[in-house]
Amino acid sequence: KNQVEQSPQSLIILEGKNCTLQCNYTVSPFSNLRWYKQDTGRGPVSLTIMTFSENTKSNGRYTATLDADTKQSSLHITASQLSDSASYICVVSAAQAGTALIFGKGTTLSVSS
Amino acid sequence: DGGITQSPKYLFRKEGQNVTLSCEQNLNHDAMYWYRQDPGQGLRLIYYSQIVNDFQKGDIAEGYSVSREKKESFPLTVTSAQKNPTAFYLCASSILTGAGTGELFFGEGSRLTVL
Numbered sequence: 001k002n003q004v005e006q007s008p009q010s011l012i013i014l015e016g017k018n019c020t021l022q023c024n025y026t027v028s029p030f031s032n033l034r035w036y037k038q039d040t041g042r043g044p045v046s047l048t049i050m051t052f053s054e055n056t057k058s059n060g061r062y063t064a065t066l067d068a069d070t071k072q073s074s075l076h077i078t079a080s081q082l083s084d085s086a087s088y089i090c091v092v093s094a095a096q097a098g099t100a101l102i103f104g105k106g107t108t109l110s111v112s113s
Numbered sequence: 114d115g116g117i118t119q120s121p122k123y124l125f126r127k128e129g130q131n132v133t134l135s136c137e138q139n140l141n142h143d144a145m146y147w148y149r150q151d152p153g154q155g156l157r158l159i160y161y162s163q164i165v166n167d168f169q170k171g172d173i174a175e176g177y178s179v180s181r182e183k184k185e186s187f188p189l190t191v192t193s194a195q196k197n198p199t200a201f202y203l204c205a206s207s208i209l210t211g212a213g214t215g216e217l218f219f220g221e222g223s224r225l226t227v228l
Contacts, residue, residue, distance in 0.1 A: 004155070034216070043117075043203055043219030089155070093214055101214055103155035 002027045004092050004104035012110045017080055021107045023073040023090035031095035035064050035075050038087045038106070047075070047088075080111045115140045119204050119220035126191070126198070126227050134189045134223045136204035143209050145187035146217070149173060150201040159202075162187055163209060191225060199227045 036044035094100035158171030162181040176195025208215040
């Protein structure tokens, strides 16, 4: 069964600290992996999309890694800011016709001052 | 600016009423989607459309209906047959690629509450 598991479920860190969010998946055949940021009450916004051949991809202070062998991805946030407080959603796309997007439940990050 | 517009942002409904959520995009995307988001759960696909006048059921289509008469518009009707309609509804669009769904662009969401 295609699944995407994210950990931790929630996380609280101090402003300025770094953090890493995890995403494990059992989706096959794999096409790409996406990370989205969703502010409370808003729609998700894309941070990165990684294909099978990409190990690392950065978007400002956000760096995503992908290990296709172990089927794991991480999202590292550097020098956190209060505006990073949000839910981070990992989405894996299966390489098949139709939509075939499997969503994780998300990690809720709270950055405090 | 290009994007996706959902309306209304907040909607209240009495039991037994149908309501329609609007979704309009000016990104010239072929594909449009409706998702439902509940606390503690991942997004679940309700319906999607890859071309005008055609749409497909997603994982939780029961109690919902859609239409795609124009490329830019993909309204969702929550019918009285939907037993638990209180949720946050997200519309999205994407280009279509040979390997499946392109990058999703989401609207700001519509929160439906049944009184």
